Amino acid sequence: MxxxxxxxxxxxxxxxxxxxxxxxxxxxxxxxxxxxxxxxxxxxxxxxxxxxxxxxxxxxxxxxxxxxxxxxxxxxxxxxxxxxxxxxxxxxxxxxxxxxxxxxxxxxxxxxxxxxxxxxxxxxxxxxxxxxxxxxxxxxxxxxxxxxxxxxxxxxxxxxxxxxxAGDREQYSQILLKYFSAHEKDLTSESRATLARNPLRVLDSKREPDQKVIAGAPAIRESxxxxxxxxxxxxxxxxxxxxxxxxxxxxxxxxxxxxxxxxxxxxxxxxxxxxxxxxxxxxxxxxxxxxxxxxxxxxxxxxxxxxxxxxxxxxNTFVAPTTAVQIFVVDTVDGGHAHELCHLLRQNGISADRAYDLRSIKAQMKSADRSAASVALIIGSDEVQNSTIMLRKMGSGEQYSIAHKDVIGEVLKALNVK
RNA sequence: GUGGGCGUAGCUCAGUUGGUUAGAGCGCCAGGUUGUGGUCCUGGAGGUCGGGGGUUCGAGACCCCUCGUCCACCCCA
Structure with missing residues (x-):
């Protein structure tokens, strides 16, 4: 605990x-x-x-x-x-x-x-x-x-x-006080206490024994x-x-x-x-x-x-909205590439998240899945060497290599197709 | 404020008349698969059994107190 x-x-x-x-x-x-x-x-x-x-x-x-x-x-x-x-x-x-x-x-x-x-x-x-x-x-x-x-x-x-x-309310209150007092023996003890404080509120009682007396009470519109x-x-x-x-x-x-x-x-x-x-x-x-x-x-x-x-x-209406980033960046090299790429994406109005602590690619992909991002961008040693990025569509599993310098355009294209 | 039910892992819950090291499912982490998630398999972490006191050889189970939560009253949104 x-x-x-x-x-x-x-x-x-x-x-x-x-x-x-x-x-x-x-x-x-x-x-x-x-x-x-x-x-x-x-x-x-x-x-x-x-x-x-x-x-x-x-x-x-x-x-x-x-x-x-x-x-x-x-x-x-x-x-x-x-x-x-x-x-x-x-x-x-x-x-x-x-x-x-x-x-x-x-x-x-x-x-x-x-x-x-x-x-x-x-x-x-x-x-x-x-x-x-x-x-x-x-x-x-x-x-x-x-x-x-x-x-x-x-x-x-x-x-x-x-x-x-204002005056009506007070007057009605007095009428109710008179009425309920006359029927006090049929009221619950709680209602009798309420009556002493504020006769109007006796009308609010939900206790069963009070209901008959309340039903017979004079209506306010008459007064x-x-x-x-x-x-x-x-x-x-x-x-x-x-x-x-x-x-x-x-x-x-x-x-x-x-x-x-x-x-x-x-x-x-x-x-x-x-x-x-x-x-x-x-x-x-x-x-x-x-x-x-x-x-x-x-x-x-x-x-x-x-x-x-x-x-x-x-x-069963107005359900909680689901939140998801558009892009999840996976970086198995040093995390620095994901760091910079996320920043670049966000500066271009594209929401992006990533994993931390340089976890295994499997763990990072799992995080990508959880993030509900529709596209994962994967950077490993091959990509760094060739100045490319692997773009994976999470829904279909389809993936292809893109040039690092084209990333914004390619991401926008992939998101539009979705 | 008054009366009652219930408090066991992050969550949902098992736990026989008190009896060895407290369990399951889900979730989480890792591995199977040294570059790939959603399925599957294996393993692991995680609990002073809400807290305190008491009874007992022995308490998650019983008793008392306390805190929390839920229900009714009250009140109101």
């Missing part, structure tokens, strides 16, 4: 999986940049207070924060998600609106790890600030849906709901403002116009306190464990204000890399 291992909930992403991650982010960048979103790289840690604005009953903040005091005595925290940092950046820089950005990178939450749940986990996402338009809500949702489709995913389920305006209802209806119509299928789930609450009005969540029907939630988001009108900025509406989503890739595995 090695003396050191990765810390719990963290891991090394090695090839070929690492290539898949990069491809994932490339596809995402392509999808959202085609819709006018610009790349933003917020810092990985911020003042703790920035994240506290996510809400005092948000467990991500109250229980799972990686916070510490730095050498200057500042109380900082690793970001548990990126929306707060983006909103802080908005307040700090005051870009013109609508401000549409996308991000990709790791977040940190101190949780007990499981498959699809890590302490350092990657998300990609977008945020759009400064527009109240319900068509923007629909655009954001449509972008996420398109991205899943771009990955080749088919079994993705979209749930949407509205939480009403939200007329304008919030109109906004939601407009979002739904806009989704219909794009032929995006969804389910209205009036139990969908989501754990981050800042959500207002539109909320949505994507789950994979191909996954069956606890990690079926592969993405989600919503409006957070009020968050910018909480961070000291002017009243500014905002909406966005975040998608989990790991879970989405698990869904890809389950649906």
């Amino acid at each position: 090695p003396e050191f291992k990765t810390s719990p909930g963290t891991r090394d992403i090695l090839a070929p999986h690492s290539g898949r991650w990069r491809a994932f982010q490339d596809v995402f960048a392509h999808t959202v940049e085609a819709a006018g979103y610009n790349f933003i790289i917020p810092p990985m840690f911020e003042d703790l207070d920035v994240f506290l604005r996510l809400g005092e009953t948000t467990e991500v903040v109250t229980k799972e924060m990686y916070d510490f005091h730095d050498k200057g005595g500042r109380h900082v925290a690793l970001r548990p998600e990126q929306t707060a940092g983006v909103c802080r950046a908005y307040v700090e820089h005051r870009p013109i609106t609508p401000w549409k950005v996308w991000y990709a990178g790791p977040n940190f939450r101190y949780e007990k790890p499981q498959q699809g749940r890590y302490r350092q986990f990657d998300q990609v996402g977008v945020e759009a600030l400064g527009a109240d338009d319900p068509l923007l809500d629909a655009e954001v949702i449509a972008l996420a849906a398109k991205f899943y489709a771009d990955l080749g995913l088919k079994k993705v389920h979209l749930s949407v709901n509205t939480l009403g305006d 939200i403002s007329e304008s919030a209802n109109q906004h939601f209806d407009a979002v739904l119509r806009a989704l219909d116009a794009l032929n995006i299928s969804y389910e209205i789930n009036n139990r969908l609450v989501r754990g981050l306190d800042y959500y207002r009005r539109t909320t949505f969540e994507f789950t994979s029907l191909a996954l069956d464990a606890a990690h079926t939630a592969i993405g989600g988001g919503g409006r957070y009108d009020g968050l910018v204000e909480a961070l000291g900025g002017p009243a500014t509406p905002g909406i966005g989503f975040a998608l989990g890399l790991d879970r989405t890739l698990l869904a890809c595995d389950a649906e």
Whole structure:
């Protein structure tokens, strides 16, 4: 056993999986940049207070924060998600609106790890600030849906709901408190504890005994403002116009306190464990204000890399890209010829790799095979003497001698034929 | 954070009621083939059996603790 291992909930992403991650982010960048979103790289840690604005009953903040005091005595925290940092950046820089950005990178939450749940986990996402338009809500949702489709995913389920305006949310919370309190004896003890903290979240319980009580709970749409209802209806119509299928789930609450009005969540029907939630988001009108900025509406989503890739595995799509160099150079003389030839090839835009430590030709050929190069260039004593190179096509095994000075042209010719 | 399953070579796993020097397949290295990979054959390297303590003449197997991982709850991506 090695003396050191990765810390719990963290891991090394090695090839070929690492290539898949990069491809994932490339596809995402392509999808959202085609819709006018610009790349933003917020810092990985911020003042703790920035994240506290996510809400005092948000467990991500109250229980799972990686916070510490730095050498200057500042109380900082690793970001548990990126929306707060983006909103802080908005307040700090005051870009013109609508401000549409996308991000990709790791977040940190101190949780007990499981498959699809890590302490350092990657998300990609977008945020759009400064527009109240319900068509923007629909655009954001449509972008996420398109991205899943771009990955080749088919079994993705979209749930949407509205939480009403800030006041509505509080009012509904009181209604739920009254309802659940009346049925307290039928709730699990866990739900009773949740009820005391945040009545909305009782709706999220997956425990069987709670389901009957939850099913009878009053729906939020009955207690939200007329304008919030109109906004939601407009979002739904806009989704219909794009032929995006969804389910209205009036139990969908989501754990981050800042959500207002539109909320949505994507789950994979191909996954069956606890990690079926592969993405989600919503409006957070009020968050910018909480961070000291002017009243500014905002909406966005975040998608989990790991879970989405698990869904890809389950649906057998978006496989890891294979990487291969074009040329593998075998040198049985002294290694110096391979050294210089690789350099020359690379300078001419041809990818090339080689073996080291002057191993046997058999071993070097084996490396050539593993490299997946389509052409091997072999240099032995005969070649050095005659200023030639043996060019071998790895697929067919066909090989022939070329003049050393013609190597670039011959290699290009061989690669084109392939 | 609560409860449960599982930790044996790089990987996937065997390992009989505790009993000599802990095995296999794949992978890796070398040789067969002193100029040729993908097939085949032969050989080799690689393990303080997650870690610590205990029971025993004897522990990979049993007990306790601990760490890690997986599952459920919780939470969420």
